[in-house]
Amino acid sequence: MRVVLAEDLYLLRDGLARMLTAHGFEVVAAVETGPELLEALLGLRPDVAVVDVRLPPTRTDEGLQAALVARREIPGLPVLVLSQHVEQLYARELLADGNGGVGYLLKDRVFNAEQFVDAVRRVAGGGMAMDPDVIAKLLVRSEREEPISRLTPREREVLALMAEGRSNLAIGQRLFLSESAVSKHTASIFAKLDLAPSDDDNRRVLAVLAYLNSATTR
Amino acid sequence: MALDPIRRCGLALLRGLALAGLGVATAVSFVVHLAFLVVGFGLGLLVLPPLAIRAGRPVTNLARRLAGTWSGVPVEVPYQPRPAPPAPDAEGHYPRDNRLYRRPWVPAALNWFDWLLGDPATYRDLAWLALNPVVGTLLGGAPAALVGVGLWYAASRAGTDWWALPAGLAAVAAGLALAPGLVLLHGRWTRLLLRPPRPEPGRLRVWYARLLVTLLRLLCLLGLSLLALPLAALGALGLLLGYGLGIVAVLPPLIENVRHLAELRRRLAGRWSGVEVPSPYLPRPELPPRRPDGRYRVGAHLYRTERWAGYHLRLRWLTRDGATWRDLVWLLLDPVVGGLMLAVPLAALGYGLFGLAVPRFWMLLGVTPEGDAAAWYAAVAGSGAAAIPVGLALAAFGVFAAPRVLRGNGRWVRLLLAPTARARLALRVRRLTETRADATAAQAAELRRIERDLHDGAQARLIAMGINLGHVEYLLDRDPAAARALLAETREASAKALAELRDLVRGIHPPVLAERGLADAIRALALDLPVRTEVGIELPGRAEPPIESAVYFAVSELLTNVVKHAQAERAAVELRYVDGRLRVVVRDDGRGGVDPARGSGVRGIERRLGTFDGVVEVSSPPGGPTVVTLEVPCALSSPRTSTS
Incomplete structure (x- = not known):
């Protein structure tokens, strides 16, 4: 699997590249600035990109902006965004196009190599990987807001794990449910959030998006 | 069919008679009111007036009902609703006006008094009661009187004068014909005073009220200007004593009194004339610390005791301030300049109306004042003909000039009493x-x-991690299982250290603020709140980073307060750039009652923004809503557009 890596700190970039290579990825480009990243994304069209939010030259949100631009050019281009801090604001922007293939994780999550690589694979496969911190922040408020208030507590738990990017099987293991019970819950969630039947991955993204939007201000 | 109008008129006649009777009843009611009010307020029997008012309301309500049914002029009942019975608090007491009552009847009675005495309709009722015995009785009784007089005349004189019969009948007819119209008129008259007052006064009344207020203000200012005259004389005497004879003790009280007057005029210039005049005085200096020899130094003098040093310091402070001398100059000039200025419109209006127009008008009606009218009274240059037009013109000039002179007076005050450039600096x-x-x-x-x-946080954890790693190295060959467990623990510790660092960084400078600027940082802040928060932002560019940071933390603090204390359902943040100032409004629908003097949070924000000359304004009545407005003057850099 071909990966583009964007990270401005040498130590981190090197470590990430080593880890990904060790897990069978092919790092086709490891860049350190926003413009380089955009060029690599559009030029090399990797299977997945691992991107730091803050990159030179402005050291603001160059990485995020480059990823968003690239995804506008190539819809669904899988991007996993890493950051020292997670914001619902950024998560919303990443998910807004509803195309999936999006991850947004704290850099700490890299510590657990297996889980991290798993997240990269999920994103590359068009799935999703939202940081548990983002989900936790969402849970603070969205319970009283439409349409999330229609969900049962159990369905909300399932939705939260879905947002992290877990498969039905993984969700079942986590909540001690059978896989069929989980898919019953997901079907109920999709119905309550008025999501028309379509490709399952896409609906999972839309469900999470509805979740995010319920906590938004506009 | 032909009888119908006659029957209608007859009915109106009878109704008019009844209304005249009501007039008599109101007379009685008014007398009772008067007695109760005079005795009640005069002798302090405060129970009596509300009783009379309560007892009088059925009379006025009857008049309202009759106006609706008989005259076809519906009149709404204007009274405020009866107060609800007092509710006990958690401990079973009844609170009212900063007092607790054990039983409900005292606060209930007080509420009842307020309800009756505080209703403006009560006083309109009183006015109606006073006038209706005359007006209402005349309007209602006139047709019946005409008919009665006509009948009597026709019956008694029919034998002597041949025209008595037709004249009497004509009077009867006139009485009957007038009856419906007069009953209608009675209804209108009732409505005039007994309906609820109109929510908005007419334009003429507003104009008149404004004029009256302006004239009263001019009069007050004139009084103050003339008051300056004796004070100026005192001032001159004080200066003579102080500097001529060396009795300096008279100076501080003199100067401080002058300052009081000057400050009053500054405040009035702002409030009445619309000319803001800031206070120019230098702040009172603090006593310097004791010298090593234990004495205080003020100027070139050394004092052993705090009291004398303080006294000298105060004297220096008062006499060395340039504003003091400008005050004194103003004190000497104001009776002349300000006084003359203020007197012009008042004199023009007074003399024009009451010296020329009105007396001449009475003369025209044949009322001649006793003695000779002097040349200036009711006559212009000895000629009476011009008195009315000239008088009216003078009055009109006075009316025209009054508000302008009021403003001009404010400017005159500013001329001498505003701080000089040096004082401002x-x-x-x-x-x-x-x-x-x-x-x-x-x-x-x-x-x-x-x-x-x-x-205590990250540094300590790193040390612990170093120790753990050393131990892992030692365990690696001897006990791989223990080493693995310790490694997992160390990884956890590193995650915790990172989390702590992240929180710390957020407190120093939030990453979103660095990456996106103020607008998105506040949006991100709002997203993380447990209270639903609307964000409206219109910023054409970005402020300087220190200002962005200060405003961000101020908003963060305010929103934290909303979550912690306000018990709000919703909050809203508005960010705008108006007239070179960044304005932030944070509001919530919580319980209010934020006291900026007590809340250290608001004080902290004030201090934080004070560095940038920013100001904080809090409006938080008990029961909410709370609105906090921050304003910081600043320039915005060219737009680096923020995505949203």
Whole structure:
């Protein structure tokens, strides 16, 4: 699997590249600035990109902006965004196009190599990987807001794990449910959030998006 | 069919008669009211007036009902609703006006008094009761009187004068014909005073009220200007004593009294004339610290005791301030300049109306004043013909000039009493010194906090991790299982250290603020709140980073307060750039009652923004809503557009 890596700190970039290579990825480009990243994304069209939010030259949100631009050019281009801090604001922007293939994780999550690589694979496969911190922040408020208030507590738990990017099987293991019970819950969630039947991955993204939007201000 | 109009008129006649009877009843009611009010307020029997008012309401309500059914002029009942019975608090007491009552009847009675005495309709009722015995009785009784007189005339004189019969019948007919119209008129008359007052006064009344207020203000200012005259004389005497004879003790009280008057005029210039005049006085200096020899130094003098040093310091402070001398000059000039200025419109209006127009008018009606009218009274240059037009023109000039003179007087006050450029600079320096002290203190405290957090948090954890890793190295060959467990623990510790660092960084400078600027940082802040918060932002560019940071933390603090204390369902943040000022409005629908004097949070924000000459305004009545407005003057850089 071909990966583009964007990270401005040498130590981190090197470590990430080593880890990904060790897990069978092919790092086709490891860049350190926003413009380089955009060029690599559009030029090399990797299977997945691992991107730091803050990159030179402005050291603001160059990485995020480059990823968003690239995804506008190539819809669904899988991007996993890493950051020292997670914001619902950024998560919303990443998910807004509803195309999936999006991850947004704290850099700490890299510590657990297996889980991290798993997240990269999920994103590359068009799935999703939202940081548990983002989900936790969402849970603070969205319970009283439409349409999330229609969900049962159990369905909300399932939705939260879905947002992290877990498969039905993984969700079942986590909540001690059978896989069929989980898919019953997901079907109920999709119905309550008025999501028309379509490709399952896409609906999972839309469900999470509805979740995010319920906590938004506009 | 032909009988119908006659029957209608007859009915109206009878109704009119009844209304006249009501007039008599109102007379009785008014007399009772008067007696109760006079006795009640005169002898302090405060129970009596509300009783009379309550007892009088059925009379006025009857008049309203009759106006609706008989005259076809519906009149709404204007009274305020009866107060609800007092509710006990948690401990079973009944609170009212900062007092607790054990039983409900005292507060209930007080509420009842307020309800009756505080209703403006009560006083309109009183006016109606006073006038209706005459007006209502005349309007209602006139047709019946005409008919009665006509009948009597026709019956008694029919034998003597041949025209008595037709004349009497004509009077009867006139009485009958007038009856419906007069009953209608009675209804209108009732409505005039007994309906609820109109929510908005007419334009003429507004104009008149404004004119009256303006004239009263001119009069007050004139009085104050003339008051300056004796004070100026005292001032001259004081200066003579103080500087001529060396009795300096008279100076401080003199100067301070002059300052009181000058401050009053400054305030009035702002409030009445719309000309803001800031206070120019230098702030009172603090006593310097004791010298090593234990004495205080003021100027070139050394004092052993605090009292004398303080006295000299106060004297120096008062006499060395340029504003003091400008005050004194103003004191001497104001009776002449200000007084003349204020007198012109008042004199024009007074003399024009009451010296020329009105007396001449009465003369035209044949009322001649006793004695000779002097040349200036009711006559212009000895000729009476011009008196009315000239008088009216003078009055019109007075009316025209009054508001302008009021404003002009404010400018005159500003001319001498506003701070000079030097005084403004001195005040500015003082303010800057204060805010700089605040800023450096805040910065030092911030650094101390960061140092403590790092020392007790991330730094300690890194040390622990180092120790653990050393132990892992030792265990690696001997007990691989234990080594693995310790490694997992160490990884956890590193995650915790990172989380702590992340929180710390957020407190120093939030990453979103660095990456996206103020607008998105506030949006991100709002997203993380447990209270639903609307964000409206219109910023054409970005402010300087220190200002962005200060405003961000101010908003963050305010929103934290909303979540912690306000018990709000919703909150809203508005960010706008108006007239070179960044304005932030944070509001919530919580329980209100935020006291900026007590809440250290608001004070902290004030200090934080004070460095940038920003101001904080809090409006938070008990029961909410709370609205906090922050304003910081600043320039915006060219737009680096923020995505949203």
